[in-house]
Amino acid sequence: VSAGSRKLRIDLCYDGTDFAGWQIQPGLRTVQGVLEERLGRLAGGRPIRVSGAGRTDAGVHARGQVAVAEGPFALDDAALAYRLRRLLPPDVRPLRVATAGSDFDARRSARSKTYVYRLDLSTSGSPFERRFALHVPRGFDASRVERAVERLVGRHDWSGFTASGCTIEDRVRTMTEARLEPCAPGLVRFVFTADGFLTHMARNLAGTLLEIARGRLGPERVSEVLRSRCRELAGPTAPARGLWLERVEY
Amino acid sequence: VSAGSRKLRIDLCYDGTDFAGWQIQPGLRTVQGVLEERLGRLAGGRPIRVSGAGRTDAGVHARGQVAVAEGPFALDDAALAYRLRRLLPPDVRPLRVATAGSDFDARRSARSKTYVYRLDLSTSGSPFERRFALHVPRGFDASRVERAVERLVGRHDWSGFTASGCTIEDRVRTMTEARLEPCAPGLVRFVFTADGFLTHMARNLAGTLLEIARGRLGPERVSEVLRSRCRELAGPTAPARGLWLERVEY
Numbered sequence: 001v002s003a004g005s006r007k008l009r010i011d012l013c014y015d016g017t018d019f020a021g022w023q024i025q026p027g028l029r030t031v032q033g034v035l036e037e038r039l040g041r042l043a044g045g046r047p048i049r050v051s052g053a054g055r056t057d058a059g060v061h062a063r064g065q066v067a068v069a070e071g072p073f074a075l076d077d078a079a080l081a082y083r084l085r086r087l088l089p090p091d092v093r094p095l096r097v098a099t100a101g102s103d104f105d106a107r108r109s110a111r112s113k114t115y116v117y118r119l120d121l122s123t124s125g126s127p128f129e130r131r132f133a134l135h136v137p138r139g140f141d142a143s144r145v146e147r148a149v150e151r152l153v154g155r156h157d158w159s160g161f162t163a164s165g166c167t168i169e170d171r172v173r174t175m176t177e178a179r180l181e182p183c184a185p186g187l188v189r190f191v192f193t194a195d196g197f198l199t200h201m202a203r204n205l206a207g208t209l210l211e212i213a214r215g216r217l218g219p220e221r222v223s224e225v226l227r228s229r230c231r232e233l234a235g236p237t238a239p240a241r242g243l244w245l246e247r248v249e250y
Numbered sequence: 251v252s253a254g255s256r257k258l259r260i261d262l263c264y265d266g267t268d269f270a271g272w273q274i275q276p277g278l279r280t281v282q283g284v285l286e287e288r289l290g291r292l293a294g295g296r297p298i299r300v301s302g303a304g305r306t307d308a309g310v311h312a313r314g315q316v317a318v319a320e321g322p323f324a325l326d327d328a329a330l331a332y333r334l335r336r337l338l339p340p341d342v343r344p345l346r347v348a349t350a351g352s353d354f355d356a357r358r359s360a361r362s363k364t365y366v367y368r369l370d371l372s373t374s375g376s377p378f379e380r381r382f383a384l385h386v387p388r389g390f391d392a393s394r395v396e397r398a399v400e401r402l403v404g405r406h407d408w409s410g411f412t413a414s415g416c417t418i419e420d421r422v423r424t425m426t427e428a429r430l431e432p433c434a435p436g437l438v439r440f441v442f443t444a445d446g447f448l449t450h451m452a453r454n455l456a457g458t459l460l461e462i463a464r465g466r467l468g469p470e471r472v473s474e475v476l477r478s479r480c481r482e483l484a485g486p487t488a489p490a491r492g493l494w495l496e497r498v499e500y
Contacts, residue, residue, distance in 0.1 A: 015377040061378075085374050093374040124335050124343040127265040128311075132378065 008080065009100040010035070010050075010067045014092040017131045017241070021058040022065075031056070031092055035067060038087040042080060043071040053106040053248040054113055054197070059240030061132065063116075064095075064247040068106040106248075112176065114193040114247040117206040117238065122186040133187060134206075134242035139214045142188070145180045147219035148212045149190070151226075152178035152205065160225035160234050161208070163200035171198055171229075180209075191246075200237050208235035258330065259350040260285070260300075260317045264342040266490065267381045271308040272315075281306070281342055285317060288337040292330060293321040303356045303498040304363055304447070309490030311382065313366075314345075314497040318356040356498075362426065364443040364497040367456040367488065372436040383437060384456075384492035389464045392438070395430045397469035398462045399440070401476075402428035402455065409479035411458070413450035413487070421448055421479075430459075441496075450487050458485035 012035075020028035024036065032050050039048040053066040073080060081097035088094060103109075118133035120126050125135040155174040162171060177193035190206055208225065211217040217235060225234045262285075270278035274286065282300050289298040303316040323330060331347035338344060353359075368383035370376050375385040405424040412421060427443035440456055458475065461467040467485060475484045 013374075013377055015380075090375065090380045091377045093377050095374060124263075124345060125340065127263055127341045127343050128382065130265075130340045 004072045007100045008069045009098050011096040012094045013063050016061045022056045054245045060243045062245040066248045112249045115202040116244040116246045117190040117242045145213045148222045149178040151222040156226045159229035161201050161204040162198040166199035203237045206238035211235035254322045257350045258319045259348050261346040262344050263313050266311045272306045304495045310493045312495040316498045362499045365452040366494040366496040367440040367492045395463045398472045399428040401472045406476045410475035411451050411454040412448040416449040453487045456488035461485035
């Protein structure tokens with residue numbers, strides 16, 4: 001931490017529909033990019049680096065993303081929160097701004113993350129959920145999913161549920177919560193809590209559970225993917241719009 | 251009803267954000283226009299007239315709009331519902347299609363309508379509600395609203411809450427329900443049920459209740475507007491995006 005500089009923890013939510021994901025990319029509108037640009041204005045034009053707890057894909061939403069920014073911010077936390085609320089666009093909103101300890105790291109300090117995948121089971125598909133849930137109009141057998149999700153809990157190598165492009169070597173993570181629950185009339189959601197998630201892991205889990213719900217794969221397939229570490233045995237990657245970074249615990 | 255023709259009752263919901271309202275207008279995307287065009291395809295290309303229970307303004311949503319269409323539809327109700335689900339865009343969805351009696355009229359047969367006005371009271375404004383609620387970050391005193399809404403129930407002349415351009419002569423309607431209630435974390439809604447609503451009436455009620463909630467008008471102002479029939483005494487017309495046609499009862 002350089003002199004006059006401090007670390008901020010920013011809790012935020014966003015509608016991911018119109019973002020090319022979290023991570024900064026030249027020429028694209030990303031959450032990290034928008035945050036860095038706006039925070040730069042609050043640091044006297046100095047370039048600000050922001051890191052996030054989860055690098056959400058394009059179209060993925062967040063109800064409880066946590067970002068860390070370091071810079072020479074002259075305002076106190078409350079004033080920064082106020083200014084940030086005014087500067088940020090309506091699809092990304094700060095929930096809390098607090099000064100963090102110098103060793104706080106949005107990703108490495110996280111004890112667990114919870115991702116949620118929402119499904120709209122109504123016949124016609126709700127017009128109010130089309131950005132926020134995957135429409136599954138028929139063939140969703142909840143009891144089949146329930147027999148599958150319980151197999152996810154525990155310490156496993158998640159290679160079989162990871163994108164082939166994933167460069168992370170150690171793919172062992174511990175899933176502490178995996179379940180299906182109703183969340184609104186006509187809507188259900190998968191809830192996954194783990195000490196870490198690999199590239200596309202939550203979406204591949206959702207895609208596999210959907211194949212199981214529709215009867216195309218058996219509930220035991222989940223265990224086979226874990227055991228074999230074979231991506232080909234899992235279902236397809238579910239669309240981004242149903243996925244939410246719900247919460248990060250420290 | 252001409253030979254081979256029948257009347258359909260279509261219950262539907264829509265996200266009003268990208269519509270120039272219910273009513274057909276040349277060159278604009280309206281709910282009635284989209285319905286007439288799609289239903290025409292299901293009637294062998296014959297022009298189809300659709301009428302609705304409520305002529306919602308641009309940007310107003312519906313969870314339970316009721317439309318009536320008459321035409322030479324060859325398919326049965328279930329097949330029409332299926333085809334209509336496939337033909338209609340994702341922001342307007344049919345909930346039910348049923349053959350109606352020849353004397354059924356979407357507007358005149360209605361016994362009551364319920365409009366809801368949603369308010370997001372969170373500090374930052376939810377990115378997921380920005381199309382569906384008005385953001386009121388501070389100064390909302392619910393107890394003041396509660397003392398005002400109870401004054402709305404009953405048979406009144408609603409001229410004071412009606413747009414100046416309203417051409418309806420008889421402005422007496424009976425409000426059977428008017429209340430404020432929580433509807434989700436950080437969200438509340440006004441609920442209005444009446445045997446009829448005049449132009450901008452629900453939005454003018456919401457706008458007046460908002461002025462009362464913020465302390466700019468007293469709760470008794472509602473009675474003064476009703477008694478005086480003076481539009482100038484009421485609050486401004488609240489933005490369309492918070493308003494929902496929730497339900498029509500027959």
